[in-house]
Amino acid sequence: MVIFDPAKRIPMNLLKNKKIKYLLFSLIAVTVIIGVACFVTFKNYTSVAVHEAGVLFFPTGSTFDQQLDTLRANGNIENFDRLVKYLNLRKVNNIKPGRYALPKGMTYNELGIKLRTGNQDAVNVTFNNIRTREKLAGVVSKYIEADSLSLINALHNKDIAYSYGFDEANFMSMFIPDTYKLYWNTDAEGFIDRMFKEYTRFWNDSRMEKLKNSGLTREQVSILASIVAEETVMKDEMPRVAGVYLNRLRIGMLLQADPTVKYAVGDFTLRRILNKHLETDSPYNTYMYSGLPPGPICVPPVAAIDAVLEPEEHNYLYFCAKDDFSGYHNFAVNHAQHIRNRNAYINALNQRGI
Numbered sequence: 001m002v003i004f005d006p007a008k009r010i011p012m013n014l015l016k017n018k019k020i021k022y023l024l025f026s027l028i029a030v031t032v033i034i035g036v037a038c039f040v041t042f043k044n045y046t047s048v049a050v051h052e053a054g055v056l057f058f059p060t061g062s063t064f065d066q067q068l069d070t071l072r073a074n075g076n077i078e079n080f081d082r083l084v085k086y087l088n089l090r091k092v093n094n095i096k097p098g099r100y101a102l103p104k105g106m107t108y109n110e111l112g113i114k115l116r117t118g119n120q121d122a123v124n125v126t127f128n129n130i131r132t133r134e135k136l137a138g139v140v141s142k143y144i145e146a147d148s149l150s151l152i153n154a155l156h157n158k159d160i161a162y163s164y165g166f167d168e169a170n171f172m173s174m175f176i177p178d179t180y181k182l183y184w185n186t187d188a189e190g191f192i193d194r195m196f197k198e199y200t201r202f203w204n205d206s207r208m209e210k211l212k213n214s215g216l217t218r219e220q221v222s223i224l225a226s227i228v229a230e231e232t233v234m235k236d237e238m239p240r241v242a243g244v245y246l247n248r249l250r251i252g253m254l255l256q257a258d259p260t261v262k263y264a265v266g267d268f269t270l271r272r273i274l275n276k277h278l279e280t281d282s283p284y285n286t287y288m289y290s291g292l293p294p295g296p297i298c299v300p301p302v303a304a305i306d307a308v309l310e311p312e313e314h315n316y317l318y319f320c321a322k323d324d325f326s327g328y329h330n331f332a333v334n335h336a337q338h339i340r341n342r343n344a345y346i347n348a349l350n351q352r353g354i
Helices: 018-045 064-074 080-089 108-117 133-140 148-155 158-163 188-202 205-214 218-231 235-251 258-265 302-309 335-351
Strands: 054-058 098-102 123-127 178-182 318-321 329-332
Touching (some): 064 080, 080 108, 123 133, 148 188, 178 188, 235 302, 235 318, 235 329
Antiparallel strands (some): 123 178, 318 329
């Protein structure tokens, strides 16, 4: 007959067996040891790993050893060996290239998961006031892994431009100045592809309806907007300036835009356009060639694009910078009025020795 201990619920006759006792106590001991080990492991990996906030960059093609060297040198890790043990435990032998922000107080477990899953942090890429492809490449390369040379080559690549529906001359009209979130390990073609997606989003139904009413193409709007942007920095004046050029285009009149001459000459620092500059033979010289130039003379800001899409309706055909150098312009309906405004401005330039 088997007698049970009501407290332990273990058969008493079994406890009399030494082997059973040994196995039972061994099991208890192992359980305690495992429990302690789990507790220590949990405590270790939930403790603070990052004692100072920092940012890590893992370049494309870097080896795991190089990535560990980066972590050791720049990660502000409290106990580097503990982190390596965690990565080994999770069988991590490579970290996805990218930019990783490590906030102060991050635990080993949080850091390990971030590195193991490749949960990199995006960067804010901002560009505006861009006139050339080289300048765009130089600005963007400060934010992402792609260097300026690879970006320049891509921006000048005819095949890439054609693949997005542009030609080499008007390709820059695809880039809309703004701030974008991109991953740091973006390459040159990845950047261009992202900009095309942003360009498509920019030309929403509202703008496409205005485009239809304008009678222009998206590329022509950007080209004219680039001229408007170079003529005035005053957003409230842009629709009026756009209206002048649209009036000229309608009647087949030369645009005679000074900024296009600066572009043709290759010198945007010119403060005065002389006759010798007007003789520059270039399709961008709107004193010599009618209509719009073949491409934008800068990357036009959104305000200038919207000004072309919603121009001020008026009869002005001329405008000239005000002689008070306020940045605003005097507008004229006929040439006689324009000459008076122009002479006043020239006198102001002469007085200042410009």
